[in-house]
Amino acid sequence: MLGILLAGCGSTSLGSRMDSWEGSTLTAVAAAWGPPDRCETVLGRRLCHWLETSPAYMPASGNQPPFARVLCVRTLEIDARDRVIGWRWRGDNCADTKATVAPRMQSGGPATSVAMR
Secondary structure (H helix, E strand, O other): OOOOOOOOOOOOOHHHHHHOOOOOEHHHHHHHHOOOOEEEEEOOEEEEEEEEEEEEEOOOOOOOOOEEEEEEEEEEEEOOOOEEEEEEEEEOOHHHOOOOOOHHHOOOOOOOOOOOO
8 A cells, every 4th residue: 555655845845745736637747747757557556657866975885986876756646537646755865856846836725635545
């Protein structure tokens, strides 16, 4: 079962940004975030994934290089009408993700938490 994961950073948490896309079409999300890296159907649910990697400096230890890549995966659940009905994220660098607020929510309107069940 997929559940909500929330993380906060700055004035607009990633959870708030993800919440703002509830009810939006996949086309609207793709216009803001770019096309998904992958979409799949799992147990009858359509899931679309956006993967972000970025370099990070980490102090060298042993034989490991001082630079590494950190990852954030944002996943949206899309219904039969092509609308967002749920979301989740996972990764090391999600607080700095490029996930934006849905345009209709930029005026500061309320956002509702959505869980993928």
